[in-house]
Amino acid sequence: MPANAKTNDSDIIQPLCAVFRRFLKSKGLKFTAERATILDAVLSKNGVFEVDELLFEMHQAGQRVSKATIYRTIKHLIEAEIIQEVLLDSRQAHYQLIFGRRPMDHLVCIETGKIIEFNDDALDKIRSRIAKDHGFDAIGHRFLIYGVSKDAGDDVNG
Amino acid sequence: MPANAKTNDSDIIQPLCAVFRRFLKSKGLKFTAERATILDAVLSKNGVFEVDELLFEMHQAGQRVSKATIYRTIKHLIEAEIIQEVLLDSRQAHYQLIFGRRPMDHLVCIETGKIIEFNDDALDKIRSRIAKDHGFDAIGHRFLIYGVSKDAGDDVNG
DNA sequence: GTCGGTGCAAATGCTTTGCATTGAT
DNA sequence: ATCAATGCAAAGCATTTGCACCGAC
Numbered sequence: 001m002p003a004n005a006k007t008n009d010s011d012i013i014q015p016l017c018a019v020f021r022r023f024l025k026s027k028g029l030k031f032t033a034e035r036a037t038i039l040d041a042v043l044s045k046n047g048v049f050e051v052d053e054l055l056f057e058m059h060q061a062g063q064r065v066s067k068a069t070i071y072r073t074i075k076h077l078i079e080a081e082i083i084q085e086v087l088l089d090s091r092q093a094h095y096q097l098i099f100g101r102r103p104m105d106h107l108v109c110i111e112t113g114k115i116i117e118f119n120d121d122a123l124d125k126i127r128s129r130i131a132k133d134h135g136f137d138a139i140g141h142r143f144l145i146y147g148v149s150k151d152a153g154d155d156v157n158g
Numbered sequence: 159m160p161a162n163a164k165t166n167d168s169d170i171i172q173p174l175c176a177v178f179r180r181f182l183k184s185k186g187l188k189f190t191a192e193r194a195t196i197l198d199a200v201l202s203k204n205g206v207f208e209v210d211e212l213l214f215e216m217h218q219a220g221q222r223v224s225k226a227t228i229y230r231t232i233k234h235l236i237e238a239e240i241i242q243e244v245l246l247d248s249r250q251a252h253y254q255l256i257f258g259r260r261p262m263d264h265l266v267c268i269e270t271g272k273i274i275e276f277n278d279d280a281l282d283k284i285r286s287r288i289a290k291d292h293g294f295d296a297i298g299h300r301f302l303i304y305g306v307s308k309d310a311g312d313d314v315n316g
Numbered sequence: 317g318t319c320g321g322t323g324c325a326a327a328t329g330c331t332t333t334g335c336a337t338t339g340a341t
Numbered sequence: 342a343t344c345a346a347t348g349c350a351a352a353g354c355a356t357t358t359g360c361a362c363c364g365a366c
Contacts, residue, residue: 030320030365051355066323071356087245087302090330092355107292116292122284127303134265134274136305143301144245145285147294188340188345209330224348229331231346248355250330 012100013043016082019099023080037063038073039082048086048096048106048115087142088115105143114149170258171201174240177257181238195221196231197240206244206254206264206273245300246273263301272307 020039021031041057042049051070058065074095077083082099086106096104104117123143131138178197179189199215200207209228216223232253235241240257246264254262262275281301289296 069322087248090245090251093248107294118288120288126280130276130278131303131305135308136265138303138305140304141302144299145289145296146298147289147296150293227347
């Protein structure tokens with residue numbers, strides 16, 4: 001990954017906050033300090049995350065928000081289409097930011113646990129075709145490839 | 159569904175049992191009446207299933223096996239590559255028979271919950287290409303399309 | 317001031333585990 | 342006979358919920 005691949009997260013926090021505020025207002029809900037904190041934490045994880053990771057991020061930042069609040073806020077973030085649930089395993093829920101980015105698919109190394117995100121146009125086409133063939137309108141998908149990273153064996157001998 | 163679509167499940171139970179027995183023996187494990195019952199129940203669900211459904215099937219058949227045993231047996235069935243976990247939602251685990259069939263992907267109607275299974279060669283090719291592009295060897299995948307069945311609205315007005 | 321939000325702790329629901337008993341090999 | 346399997350009930354875990362208090366609007 002190139003050194004400058006990091007899309008500066010602070011560039012997105014402003015519009016993201018605005019979008020979330022607007023969404024909440026439209027539902028008669030309130031924008032609170034806790035929700036802002038959670039949004040920050042979500043952004044800090046540029047990729048897939050779990051609830052415990054958010055909790056950890058917030059601890060690092062000296063912020064303290066209860067797990068219950070995180071779960072409740074996540075529901076709203078999903079409805080606002082700011083994040084999306086990703087099915088990675090059946091143990092616990094994973095989420096990813098989708099606001100301002102294309103929803104990503106994932107390649108998981110079953111040996112190292114490494115997760116690589118990708119997008120592929122051909123996949124979208126196939127998806128639409130398959131859905132149409134079965135009389136469906138496709139509105140989303142999850143694609144997860146399990147594999148072994150070719151350097152998995154080498155890297156782990158340290 | 160066409161009347162003859164039902165692949166006669168009893169045709170597969172014999173080899174399946176044999177495979178499972180062999181697997182268990184190779185691990186120093188035992189083939190019990192309960193495990194045979196569970197295998198039967200798995201077969202009776204020609205597609206995706208959850209643990210509670212197996213339990214129900216077995217009740218119907220007058221068989222009584224504890225949930226704990228089902229969970230323990232499922233672990234072995236997965237290791238024996240007779241069934242496979244399918245990630246459909248994060249609430250609970252889903253499984254599908256893979257012995258004697260190609261692993262299927264799924265199209266889920268978000269309005270009716272209807273699940274359609276499919277296979278697509280083009281998908282396999284894309285999968286391999288994507289994995290290779292990232293230095294992975296692909297060994298499996300999950301593809302889930304969310305959509306709306308075109309007749310979903312009509313069917314539900316009864 | 318009114319509701320919705322929050323933290324906490326208890327509850328829930330799926331899955332796992334400890335233990336005494338049963339059963340396959 | 343031995344060692345794994347079973348059923349039950351209890352434990353575990355991620356997630357949800359009830360409730361009393363707090364805070365955004």
